[in-house]
Amino acid sequence: MGVFTYEMEVTTKIPPAKMFKAFVLDGDKLIPKTVPGAIKNVELIEGDGGPGSIKKITFGEGSQFNYVKHKVEALDKENFSYSYSVIEGDALMKSLEKITYEIKIASSPDGGSICKSNSKYFTVGDFEIKEEQIKGGKEKASGLFKAIEAYLLANPNAY
Template structure:
């Protein structure tokens, strides 16, 4: 099994608790509403959304996942002064067999992740009372 790890980060004017609630805690409700073109389904494999819950997210039209055994996502929302945060993401892809992800696969995943985070950020900016 091959392992590919990539990290990325971005700065947002949204406070860490709001980003966490929208992107992590309530993603199964919010993301299908604001980005239905990108998500096929989201279901809980374990838990009910609280700490320790495990969600299974199926992304539409993403052939990269034919190569993937499992993915581990780590996301941190670090406070940035009095407002906003730095969002740090680490994605660890475990491929099937000896398959290696190529640069185009990695670039595609980074763009998809950033696109989703930006859509959520735009939603929160347009709805300042959401996820307070």
């Protein structure tokens, strides 16, 4: 088994508390609104949404994947950090044991925020992740973050 790690940083004009609430705490409801067709539904299978909870995310028809299951590893509402693992689903492509994401949203000097994420891909056997796969994942994650930012800028009273 190998572990491939990459980090990403995205900035926004939205303050950390508002971005965390929209992106993390209410993301299951907001993402389908901001990126129509990306997610068909999110089902809480186990738990209350906090650490140890398991969610099943079913993707929309245009997605290359059908579903994934996320396990919430950590949720710190006061420090705006969140960690979860993809533990099941066709996005693991039978080549990954799991993918773990750690997200931390911090204040930026201009009153907005900086979202730092760390992703770890735990591979099966000697499978290697190609640079273009990592680049594609970063682009999708950044696009999702920017879609939520655009929604919040267009709806300043939301959250």
